[in-house]
Amino acid sequence: MASQQCGNSSCTKGAASAALKACSRCRKVGYCSRECQTVAWTTHKTSCRRQNYIVKFHLSPGNITNPEVVRTLSCPADTSLYHLHVALQVAFGWATTHSFDFAVKDPSYREPDNVMDVIKRKMLM
Incomplete structure (x- = not known):
């Protein structure tokens, strides 16, 4: 005070x-x-x-240790989760990058007509 x-x-x-x-x-x-x-x-x-929270983020603290990847943000106490997410993307340099990829194992795959039958058969195996 x-x-x-x-x-x-x-x-x-x-x-x-x-x-x-x-x-x-x-x-x-x-x-x-x-x-x-x-x-x-x-x-x-x-x-x-309300005062800002000082939040320290470690990127994969158990896996990335040399060097550590850490960002410290001053976060308004009334911020939304969305705005925190955007701030983290900017802080880690991910704001303009695509952060996930999908690989299609079998491009000719089609979902079976009756998915429940397939699931039941798998459960009986």
Whole structure:
């Protein structure tokens, strides 16, 4: 918490009156009481933002060790999984690459008319 005085500018209790409790969202502003927090909320909410998470990603930590492939991202606390996915693709340099391939084992293969019969036969083997 940055300041040692109540975040309510109209508070008359003074800084030494009680231990300040930090705003539970931004943790940057402290209040001496719930009442002071409620009074100050109308102005504080315009600048109150959750802090970013610092996330460290290891690419295959058990398999790739020399050298390790690691990226550290500062991730907003309210980000979506999609945006995290996009950020990871950019961080690892995969944003403009195709990351998977399919191989067709038998190009002339056609699915049987009755797939359930094939499955039952395989189960009996």
